[in-house]
Amino acid sequence: QQQVKQSPQSLIVQKGGISIINCAYENTAFDYFPWYQQFPGKGPALLIAIRPDVSEKKEGRFTISFNKSAKQFSLHIMDSQPGDSATYFCAASRGRTGFQKLVFGTGTRLLVSP
């Protein structure tokens, strides 16, 4: 049962373009939505995260857009660079206390062409 659906599976963007990765969730109890970046042979690294009380969060060239009614959220990478080429995972968790289990999407492999 895939609780967080991520698309596309792979993406090729030209240098300077905008990369957009989408995720949809089913469980309305989810209240924390992080994104991770993973380079080959490395562990995932936390990139940016959002709560559903805001519709957008921006950190540098990375922006999360959140649509609570549609149960969707997306990662936008502005001015994409070859160094952004990596696999990106969305995730979701719920709860404000204790250990919050994460549900991960299946990942998007991004290639930014020079």
Added chain:
Amino acid sequence: NAGVTQTPKFQVLKTGQSMTLQCAQDMNHEYMSWYRQDPGMGLRLIHYSVGAGITDQGEVPNGYNVSRSTTEDFPLRLLSAAPSQTSVYFCASRGSQGPQMNTEAFFGQGTRLTVV
């Protein structure tokens, strides 16, 4: 270097063998977790711990054991390796307070395990 350290980086096992994947963190984090990453399936939680002496099962615990005798260490044991356990294993840690408690803040570099 501060962070999460996993050993070994690579391992080949024969079916039925047992082994322990090591994980250590030096950030005094209460919460530690083990995930497996398989192609097309994202990361799935195997076991987690909320402090020394306290562990619990995640989504895919069968075939794995954990213990947490200290805050720093959280080893994962494969009792009798099977080809289905061929995967990349990641250990993660996070604090138990503040924003970082909501998600995995630090991952190790992973252990690539092949069971033949």
